[in-house]
Structure formats: C-alpha cells, structure tokens
Amino acid sequence: MSNELTADSAPKKGSLVVVGTGLQIGHVTLEARAEMESADKLLCLAADPVTSEWLLKLNPSAESLQPFYAEGKNRLRTYNEMIDRILSSVREGQHVCAAFYGHPGVFVYPSHASIRRARAES
Numbered sequence: 001m002s003n004e005l006t007a008d009s010a011p012k013k014g015s016l017v018v019v020g021t022g023l024q025i026g027h028v029t030l031e032a033r034a035e036m037e038s039a040d041k042l043l044c045l046a047a048d049p050v051t052s053e054w055l056l057k058l059n060p061s062a063e064s065l066q067p068f069y070a071e072g073k074n075r076l077r078t079y080n081e082m083i084d085r086i087l088s089s090v091r092e093g094q095h096v097c098a099a100f101y102g103h104p105g106v107f108v109y110p111s112h113a114s115i116r117r118a119r120a121e122s
Helices: 030-038 049-058 075-091 109-121
Strands: 015-020 041-045 095-100
Touching: 015 030, 015 075, 015 109, 030 049, 030 095, 041 049, 041 075, 075 095, 075 109, 095 109
Parallel strands: 015 095, 041 095
Antiparallel strands: none
16 A cells, blocks of 8 residues: 555545557547546556557556566466556555456456456455
C-alpha cells in the first residue's frame, strides 16, 4: 500500500477500470478512450504495433503488458504477472485503466482475475 496520505490522513484508495480497444484503433469507444486518457496509470495490451504505439502516446503513464510474454513461457504465469502488475498500481492508490484488445470480457483471463482480486482487496 502507498504511504501517500489524503487530507484526512487516510491512505489514498486505488481503483481499476478495464476497457476493450476492439481489434483496431477505430473500434475504441469514446468512453474507453476517456478512461484511458484520464487514468493515473494506463496498462495496455494491443493486437498490433500501430494500436500499441497509439495507446502508449495516449497517456504519459502508459505501459505495455506485451513484455510479459516470452517464447516457451507458461501462459498462466504470463497472465498472473500481468495481474500482479495491474494490481500493484491499484494498491499504490492510483486510478488504473487496463486496456485489452478485443472485448475485455471475452477470452481475457487477466481482466477477470484483476477485477476479482481488486474487489476482494477493497
């Protein structure tokens, strides 16, 4: 947890919003874009290099989750590392937006698990 204090001396509580980017830049909704732009920390996983580059420029705090993938690495380990990265920012008291390509609720284990764990910790 963060040691950052608010006016009432309580630790700042983080939050998590998960959005989908669709399969290309034109699929991003206005609401998803607003969440990505306004987040304290944007963590993202894009389907292609053009979208990835756009996301990294959209918010100065943006960080790609792509580096968690590695050849021969267990997929579940990769996903759990992504979840840990997402939740570490939430635990620091940041408003986090996790953006995944496609629909964030379809075949995206890290989005479901991150939400479940964040709720359990709140």
